[in-house]
Amino acid sequence: MFADRAKIYVKSGKGGDGHVSFYREKYVPNGGPDGGDGGKGGDVYFEVDKGLNTLTDFRHIRKYCAGDGENGKKRNCAGKSGEDITIKVPEGTVIREAESGKVITDMSGENSRFLLLTGGLGGNGNQHYATSTMQAPRYAQPGQPAQELELLLELKVIADVGLVGFPNVGKSTLLSKVTNARPKIANYHFTTLNPNLGVVDLDDAKGFVIADIPGLIEGASEGLGLGHEFLRHIERTKLIVHIVDAASTEGRDPIEDIYAINRELEAYNAEIAARPQIIAANKIDMIYGEEDPVAKIRAEFEPKGIPVYAISAVTGKGLKELLYGINNRLEKMDDKPVVFEQEFFPEYHFDVQSEPYTVVYDEEENAYVVEGPRIEKMLSYTNLESEKGFKFFQDFLKSNGVLKQLEALGINEGDTVRMYGLSFDYYK
Numbered sequence: 208m209f210a211d212r213a214k215i216y217v218k219s220g221k222g223g224d225g226h227v228s229f230y231r232e233k234y235v236p237n238g239g240p241d242g243g244d245g246g247k248g249g250d251v252y253f254e255v256d257k258g259l260n261t262l263t264d265f266r267h268i269r270k271y272c273a274g275d276g277e278n279g280k281k282r283n284c285a286g287k288s289g290e291d292i293t294i295k296v297p298e299g300t301v302i303r304e305a306e307s308g309k310v311i312t313d314m315s316g317e318n319s320r321f322l323l324l325t326g327g328l329g330g331n332g333n334q335h336y337a338t339s340t341m342q343a344p345r346y347a348q349p350g351q352p353a354q355e356l357e358l359l360l361e362l363k364v365i366a367d368v369g370l371v372g373f374p375n376v377g378k379s380t381l382l383s384k385v386t387n388a389r390p391k392i393a394n395y396h397f398t399t400l401n402p403n404l405g406v407v408d409l410d411d412a413k414g415f416v417i418a419d420i421p422g423l424i425e426g427a428s429e430g431l432g433l434g435h436e437f438l439r440h441i442e443r444t445k446l447i448v449h450i451v452d453a454a455s456t457e458g459r460d461p462i463e464d465i466y467a468i469n470r471e472l473e474a475y476n477a478e479i480a481a482r483p484q485i486i487a488a489n490k491i492d493m494i495y496g497e498e499d500p501v502a503k504i505r506a507e508f509e510p511k512g513i514p515v516y517a518i519s520a521v522t523g524k525g526l527k528e529l530l531y532g533i534n535n536r537l538e539k540m541d542d543k544p545v546v547f548e549q550e551f552f553p554e555y556h557f558d559v560q561s562e563p564y565t566v567v568y569d570e571e572e573n574a575y576v577v578e579g580p581r582i583e584k585m586l587s588y589t590n591l592e593s594e595k596g597f598k599f600f601q602d603f604l605k606s607n608g609v610l611k612q613l614e615a616l617g618i619n620e621g622d623t624v625r626m627y628g629l630s631f632d633y634y635k
Contacts, residue, residue, distance in 0.1 A: 211262060212361050217294070217323065218271070218273065219250060219251050219273045219327070222247055222349075224245045224330050225335075226242035226244075227345055229241060230282070240333040241282050245279045247276050248353055251291070251324040253293075253320070254320045254321075255297070256295035256297065265360060271294055273291055273326055279329070288329075296362075298365060302323070303358065304357075312549060325354065326353070329350050330349045331347060356553060363547075367415040368444060369420050369441040370450055372464070373467075375452075376490075377490060381450060381518075382405050385405070385526060404416060404417070404418050405419075407533075412534045418441075442545070447484045453517070454493040461500060465504075485516065485536065486515045488518065492519040564579030564582045566612040566616065568617075573623065575618055582626055585603050
């Protein structure tokens with residue numbers, strides 16, 4: 208079974224403790240401090256491996272830990288640094304913090320290597336604490352603690368075009384005809400149990416990557432069948448191509464099929480359902496009788512701006528027109544790949560959660576003042592000029608209880624809140 212979702216635990220290395228010792232030799236009974244520093248703990252990296260295309264390995268190994276730093280030693284010898292660990296994932300893997308579901312990083316595009324967790328710094332040995340008044344310090348600094356997270360990994364395939372359609376409408380056949388992909392093809396439902404990717408090469412055109420998203424069923428957006436497992440792979444596609452059985456070989460109405468799939472897309476993610484669409488009316492080689500079902504499909508959808516192409520994936524009829532139609536549509540769209548933006552920042556999360564802050568009312572300034580190390584560090588991480596940064600700022604105030612404390616002090620809408628030179632009006 209194709210694995211596109213996994214839950215794992217990762218931990219960086221703890222910093223080694225500083226050492227307490229004093230220089231001793233035969234004729235130097237009372238030498239100075241010579242305790243060495245602890246080694247730095249290992250870091251945790253994620254790296255794209257082009258040879259991987261599933262998350263299957265993570266079903267067998269769920270715990271990944273970097274090495275701890277060695278403790279310092281006598282004679283000013285520092286401890287060895289802990290070994291870094293590199294976790295390899297397929298391109299297109301989105302890494303989320305498991306509890307909140309927020310995106311930490313998207314291993315796509317130029318992001319081929321990502322530092323997730325930093326190992327703890329080693330502690331200073333007692334040699335660092337000698338002064339003119341304290342020449343024999345008997346303490347050293349402990350190493351910084353490790354950082355740990357539970358992660359949710361999701362593989363979302365990277366393709367320009369997503370083929371959608373009910374089972375057995377000919378998506379795999381189409382993909383095998385127009386790309387170098389070789390999906391399994393057979394005459395039964397759910398032949399395809401994992402997304403297949405293929406590259407379409409066109410004469411005098413750029414070409415594109417196309418993904419056969421496994422057949423949907425009604426209720427897929429609610430998790431029926433393998434709904435969510437399939438639907439997440441359409442999140443990166445720029446253009447959706449509906450493949451329908453225009454000949455109704457299984458007795459289904461192709462028009463109703465398109466509406467049913469769009470309902471599933473809307474229920475799963477409205478933004479995906481709003482993306483441009485093209486309809487490929489397949490199996491025209493099996494249309495018999497005087498009635499033209501393709502004309503009905505065109506009459507229903509082309510007035511809505513959705514072009515309809517009549518094709519036969521088996522004979523190849525109409526495929527050239529379809530492919531160039533897809534390519535022309537893509538050329539008019541933004542060339543920027545769909546990448547999920549970072550929402551959770553591990554370095555901030557571990558750096559400031561234990562830091563204090565205060566919320567007080569300043570009568571002289573008639574303003575509410577929020578300050579302290581946690582606030583100061585948060586502001587240093589945040590770009591309030593960007594929409595994403597400002598949302599992060601708002602979420603911080605809520606999740607850290609700042610808003611509750613302001614309300615407890617009696618703040619009203621329009622009152623001024625000040626944070627280290629930043630002033631803004633309070634509104635719920």
